[in-house]
Amino acid sequence: MRNAHRVEQVRAAEAELMARLPEGALMQRAAAGLAATCARLLTRRRGRVYGSRVVVLAGSGDNGGDALYAGAVLARRGARVSAVLLAPERAHAGGLAALRAAHGQVVLDQEVGLADFSRADLVLDGIVGIGGRGGLRAEAVPYARAARRGTVVAVDVPSGVDADTGEVAGVALRADVTVCFGTYKPGLLIDPGAGYAGAVQLVGIGLDLPPADVSALQHPAVAELLPEPGAESDKYRRGVVGVAAGSATYPGAALLAVAGALHGGAGAVRYVGTAAEEVVRRFPETLVTEGGPAGAGRVQAWVVGPGGGEGARQALAEALASDVPVLVDADGLTELGRLGPGALAGRTAPTLLTPHTGEAARLLAGADGGAPPPADELAAARLATARRLAAAYRATVLLKGSTTVVADPGGAARVNPTGTSWLATAGSGDVLAGLAGSLLAAGLPVLDAASVAAYLHGLAGRHAASTPGAPVTALQVAAALPAVWRQVRASATADE
Numbered sequence: 001m002r003n004a005h006r007v008e009q010v011r012a013a014e015a016e017l018m019a020r021l022p023e024g025a026l027m028q029r030a031a032a033g034l035a036a037t038c039a040r041l042l043t044r045r046r047g048r049v050y051g052s053r054v055v056v057l058a059g060s061g062d063n064g065g066d067a068l069y070a071g072a073v074l075a076r077r078g079a080r081v082s083a084v085l086l087a088p089e090r091a092h093a094g095g096l097a098a099l100r101a102a103h104g105q106v107v108l109d110q111e112v113g114l115a116d117f118s119r120a121d122l123v124l125d126g127i128v129g130i131g132g133r134g135g136l137r138a139e140a141v142p143y144a145r146a147a148r149r150g151t152v153v154a155v156d157v158p159s160g161v162d163a164d165t166g167e168v169a170g171v172a173l174r175a176d177v178t179v180c181f182g183t184y185k186p187g188l189l190i191d192p193g194a195g196y197a198g199a200v201q202l203v204g205i206g207l208d209l210p211p212a213d214v215s216a217l218q219h220p221a222v223a224e225l226l227p228e229p230g231a232e233s234d235k236y237r238r239g240v241v242g243v244a245a246g247s248a249t250y251p252g253a254a255l256l257a258v259a260g261a262l263h264g265g266a267g268a269v270r271y272v273g274t275a276a277e278e279v280v281r282r283f284p285e286t287l288v289t290e291g292g293p294a295g296a297g298r299v300q301a302w303v304v305g306p307g308g309g310e311g312a313r314q315a316l317a318e319a320l321a322s323d324v325p326v327l328v329d330a331d332g333l334t335e336l337g338r339l340g341p342g343a344l345a346g347r348t349a350p351t352l353l354t355p356h357t358g359e360a361a362r363l364l365a366g367a368d369g370g371a372p373p374p375a376d377e378l379a380a381a382r383l384a385t386a387r388r389l390a391a392a393y394r395a396t397v398l399l400k401g402s403t404t405v406v407a408d409p410g411g412a413a414r415v416n417p418t419g420t421s422w423l424a425t426a427g428s429g430d431v432l433a434g435l436a437g438s439l440l441a442a443g444l445p446v447l448d449a450a451s452v453a454a455y456l457h458g459l460a461g462r463h464a465a466s467t468p469g470a471p472v473t474a475l476q477v478a479a480a481l482p483a484v485w486r487q488v489r490a491s492a493t494a495d496e
């Protein structure tokens with residue numbers, strides 16, 4: 001599990017630790033870890049540190065201090081280090097003295113600084129870290145825009161990225177590697193910020209941290225959560241997932257949701273809807289029932305809405321009246337947006353909403369009574385959007401897109417680290433809905449079911465995209481699920 005903490009949580013842990021340590025000790029730990037990563041990158045790139053060109057971009061805070069101290073370490077190992085000071089009169093005094101003592105150069109002329117930046121083998125972005133507010137200031141903007149040759153290592157967080165949210169107001173420095181201290185920051189895991197961070201490496205500095213604000217599953221945690229039949233299991237004990245999907249207009253959505261559900265660990269899939277014939281022809285293992293969810297017999301979770309068309313309203317009402325977990329997707333979400341949060345008020349079991357940003361906008365309008373906000377604004381603030389929806393509907397929300405975010409009404413949030421933009425293909429969301437519903441029916445708690453589904457779905461997208469080396473279809477994503485399930489399980493067995 002990758003755990004990420006908000007700036008205020010980091011500050012509190014830092015204050016508590018600093019009170020017990022000699023002055024400057026934390027910064028020395030951070031700078032030593034940062035310098036070690038830089039030395040490794042330079043050795044990989046040029047064969048050695050000695051003689052390489054390093055530019056330190058140093059702002060006025062401790063982030064600049066870290067970068068200057070790390071620059072001093074590299075200078076002592078023979079690198080040609082120059083420091084560009086973005087606020088010369090307020091540069092970190094100790095870091096600057098260390099750099100000068102190691103024979104590093106200080107550059108005050110912006111033209112010279114930009115030329116050095118562009119041809120450096122390695123750039124250390126120490127403009128601003130967790131103390132950053134708003135977009136990059138004017139003096140730093142040319143560096144974010146300039147062409148460059150070498151590797152950019154962001155110190156703690158790429159400058160211009162909001163550490164708490166991943167939001168980017170204006171421009172930000174694009175890093176190849178981000179070395180973060182003490183804990184991951186949410187903004188390093190959530191787009192657009194995650195896209196600026198490159199590969200993220202964590203340097204431990206001994207902080208004693210509270211529970212994470214946001215976390216991201218990794219293989220071992222997913223492997224522990226995957227349902228597995230016990231010796232005494234039968235199909236009913238493994239869970240039956242009901243799928244109410246597809247319509248005359250969108251019969252394919254039924255097939256795709258069932259395909260996802262068949263690979264999610266439930267013992268059986270029960271389909272209700274107009275596409276029963278096609279479903280059974282394609283997947284003979286599916287149970288089909290006439291009518292809607294109300295008369296379909298016992299299931300342990302419902303999936304309602306993919307391609308639901310005109311029948312979605314009735315199916316949604318019947319599923320929500322049940323006492324089992326309900327996943328609402330696609331047309332089901334459009335209906336729910338019309339009804340507003342009151343439609344979930346009487347529920348005794350969890351509800352999982354799986355909108356993309358367009359559907360999220362309609363749901364928010366349904367909750368607030370206003371016009372739907374622009375979907376791109378919601379995409380730029382994914383964590384806040386998912387949390388807002390979870391709070392408004394008192395439901396767990398899986399917000400789909402370039403970084404899928406899952407938020408619980410209780411405040412817990414997960415971000416999905418797998419995935420590929422090849423998943424942006426018609427019908428792949430239907431597969432995800434079926435998969436997540438199946439995991440719910442198999443008994444996973446709703447936050448786990450949603451985040452494990454997003455994780456496996458993302459891996460399957462990558463697997464399907466890399467196998468043929470070509471665009472993927474939603475059915476290929478579903479077909480790749482057993483392979484990634486095995487891959488995740490195998491990694492756990494290897495760790496045991």
Ligand SMILES: NC(=O)C1=CN([C@@H]2O[C@H](COP(=O)(O)OP(=O)(O)OC[C@H]3O[C@@H](n4cnc5c(N)ncnc54)[C@H](OP(=O)(O)O)[C@@H]3O)[C@@H](O)[C@H]2O)[C@@H](O)CC1
Nearest residue numbers: 014027060061062063128129130131132133135136137156
């Ligand atoms: N916490 C920890 O555990 C540890 C923290 N450590 C390190 O400390 C870093 C935090 O340092 P920090 O608090 O000094 O803040 P920092 O990020 O340097 O920024 C503040 C300065 O930037 C300026 N500024 C603000 N916004 C700006 C913008 N948009 N664009 C440009 N400039 C902007 C702002 O200027 P002002 O508003 O005052 O004019 C202020 O001077 C942290 O990220 C990590 O690297 C490690 O050393 C050890 C363990």
Ligand SMILES: Nc1ncnc2c1ncn2[C@@H]1O[C@H](COP(=O)(O)OP(=O)(O)O)[C@@H](O)[C@H]1O
Nearest residue numbers: 356400401402420421423424426427428429430
């Ligand atoms: N840029 C992207 N990067 C990664 N995944 C994406 C991207 N865009 C969309 N996805 C994923 O693709 C799926 C698309 O689902 P959805 O929007 O419901 O499409 P559909 O309704 O056609 O099935 C979701 O799982 C979403 O997270």
Ligand SMILES: [K+]
Nearest residue numbers: 125128157159
């Ligand atoms: K930085």
